[in-house]
Amino acid sequence: MSPLAKTTAGVGCAVVALPLLAVLIVIALLSSILSGGSVSAVPSKYALTDIPPHMLALYQRAAPECPGLSWTILAAIGKVESDHGRHPTMVSSANAVGPMQFLPSTFAEYAHPVPPGGKKPPTPWDPVDAVYAAARLLCANGARGGKNISGAIYQYNHSHAYVRQVLDIADRYQAQATAPTAQAATAVAFARAQLGTPYRWGGDGPAEGGFDCSGLTKAAYQAAGITLPRVAEAQYHATTKVPRGQPLLPGDLVFFGRPGNLHHVGLYIGHHQMINAPRPGARVRIEDYRWQDYWGATRPTARGGAR
Structure with a gap:
């Protein structure tokens, strides 16, 4: 499964035994450079077990070649293509x-x-040459700024099944984010329960035929005991802003447009994904939040909650 071509070779399942000291050294090095953000994702226990330390460090080192690209995407491609060079x-x-x-x-x-x-x-x-080249290829095909990660992976191998496989592995390689409070977890759980509900302009729930974007986020936080205003613009101004560059947490609200014209809001659930009611004719769904007009995020559960 190569750039612009498919491979018929299988991926091995062998796990190379690694000296404990080498693992600890790599963990220490990674801890010293990771910021905790989505791009500098913290490796999960599975990643530390599955990826040879020198390859883990290489993926991390090469990812900044494409701003906005997570090392987990490079690692997932390396896993699918050659089991991290084990073949x-x-x-x-x-x-x-x-x-x-x-x-x-x-x-x-x-x-x-x-x-x-x-x-x-x-x-x-x-x-080294191959991983850096892969980062550059992904960047050229839409991964820069995290704008179109799925599309960039598809260009790497023209297969939707390949894209799903890579994204699934990348998700497993990142330490799972947890909601900062029980209220945020409740809001996320409520939103998940609405998946598949039809979009309805001005809708506050199934009793009205469905949700629009801000109707969904308002209902999710109402289930958690937090009252939000009805429309996206008002929700943005009424909740605590997440400083730019700070990692998002499940339960954060993500907004699109610009202040004065914030036209859309979704509920962040981790790993670059949000639950949202996208548009007429669609249904409540999970999708990547990194739209071109993403503006910023707020945290309704921060001190003071909705303000």
């Missing part, structure tokens, strides 16, 4: 090669500049 001589049916399964012609487009530790000349067989 170093794998060649696909389309002649894609190396740990990130590049067609040589595609690799050549993204091989420069040669990254620190890479080969000169660069080669798709080298893990």
Whole structure:
């Protein structure tokens, strides 16, 4: 499953035993550079077990090559393509090669500049060269700024099943976020229970035929004992702002547009996803919150709650 081509090679399930000291060193290094944000995601226990330490560090080091790209996406692609280089001589049916399964012609487009530790000349067989090239390829195909991660993965391999597989593995590689309070957890649980409910302009619930975006968030927090205003603009101004750059937490409200024209709101649930009532003709669903006109987030459960 290579960029612009599919591979028929399977992914092995072997887990390489790693010296405890090496694992502890890598954990310490990662802890020193991670900010806790969505891009610098904290590795889960599964990630620390499944990814060789040198590859985990490489994915983390290469991800900033594409601002807004999480190392977990690179790692998930590395898992699917070669089990993190555990199949170093794998060649696909389309002649894609190396740990990130590049067609040589595609690799050549993204091989420069040669990254620190890479080969000169660069080669798709080298893990450092390949992972950096993968980050650049994803960036060129829409991952910059986290705007279209799914689309970038699809361009890496034209398969919707591949996209779902990569996103699922990436989700498992990130330590699970938890709601900051019981009220936030209640709001998220309420919103999840509404999945599939029809969108209805001005709707406050199934009794009115469905929800619109702010009707859903108002009802979710009402179930948690917090009263929000009815419309998105008012909800933004009535709740505590999450400072830009600070990690979002499940239960945060995410807003789109600009103050004075905040036209949409969703309920953040972790891992770049929100539950929202998107538009007429659609249903309440889960989707990536990083829309092009994302403005910011608020935390209704912060001190003072809804203000």
